Structures are given as C-alpha cells and as structure tokens.
Amino acid sequence: MAQSSHQFLVRCPTLSGPRSWCRGSGHTAPWRRASGPLTLGLLLLVLIANVSPAFAQSATGFRVVPVVRDGTVYVTFDLASGFTEDVRAAIQSGLKTTFTYDVELRLDVPGWVDRTVGTSTVTATVEYNNLLRRYTLTRVVDGRQDEPEQVDSEGKVRQWMTNLKGLPLFDTRILEANRDYYVRVRATARPSNGSLLWPFGSGTSAMAKFTFIR
Secondary structure, eight states: OOSOOOOOOOOOOOOSSSEEEEEETTEEEEEEOOOHHHHHHHHHHHHHHHHHHHHHHHHTTEEEEEEEETTEEEEEEEETTOSOHHHHHHHHTTOOEEEEEEEEEEEOOTTSOOEEEEEEEEEEEEEEETTTTEEEEEEEETTEEOOOEEEOOHHHHHHHHHEEEEEEEEEGGGSOTTEEEEEEEEEEEEETTOOOOOTTTTOEEEEEEEEEOO
C-alpha cells in the first residue's frame, strides 16, 4: 500500500422511539428523531466519543500502515514523537527501556460492534552500557525474540524504538474476503523501574483502515 488511509469510525447510538438514519464513514446506524438542539447535542457527543483517538494519532505523530501481501498482513508503525527527552534521559542513565506496541486487527461491522480477529504484541528494548558506551537492542514479537544487536549510535536507537517496518503480524486466512478491516496500535514506554515515560498519560494510539480483496 503506497500510503495509509486514516478514517474516523463514527457510530450513531441506537435509541428507542421513532427512528431515522444517520451516516458516518459510509456506515448507517439508527437513532431517535429529536428536536434541533437535542439532535445537535447528540451528534456532537457521538463525534467527540468516536473521533478523539484519530485526532490523538495526528497530534502525537503516530502513523500506522497495514499492507496485505502474499497471504500476510504486514504492519509498519512510526512513532515520530516517541523518543522524548525523558525517554532519552532514562536510556542514558542505564535503565533498560522498553516500548510496547499492542496491535489489534478488527473487522469493521457497520451498525454493530466491531470484532477483534487478531492481536499481537511487539516490544522494542534498549539498554545502554555506560562503560562501553554501546547500546544493546532487542525486539520481541509475540514472545519470539530476535537476535540482539549492539550499536553505538543514538540515531539507530531512535529508529529501532520508534520506527518498526513491515512486521508480518497476521495471516490472511483469518480474514473474510471483500470486508473492511482496521489495525489499531497502542504504544507505551517504560524503563526497568516500571514507571511510565509517556507524555500522553497511559500511552498513545493510532489506527489505519484497509479492505481485504480476494
């Protein structure tokens, strides 16, 4: 896929009483007829509740790109603003620091609750040796650890922790043909002492949508 497509998933609440239909992101869902001010208030609440995560994606510079190829869903995520001064200070102090990416693959179900069809956890870890002035990098994907690497460049550390390219996370056999899906990624950062290092509360998230055509 040449570029990611970020779309807001807007749901309209189902209420009892006379109903009409409203649209959001190409989907329809029932809602109750109401007077002008109440209708506007309901729409504002729906938009705030459903669009906020996508705005967080833009504000924090978190980009997710899913690509379907050769029976596999490959996922790239780039957390441009993730390597903060607090993160850098923790690493330079010698604390082992880990970025955790929790990935969900969901089926977009119009007018109903979206269904999670797959999950994956990716961790990127760095530990700095103050005596040797070298960084040890490790990556674990769903419990499988890659061979550790040693580097002496902070730029390589930044890329290792925040830019993960083309990870083969899901098999397309779990997907239904000609259906819309989206990948949601939530990221957090912790040093080995357990405290959160994130400027966005408990973490930040981003998502991207794709259509599986077979």
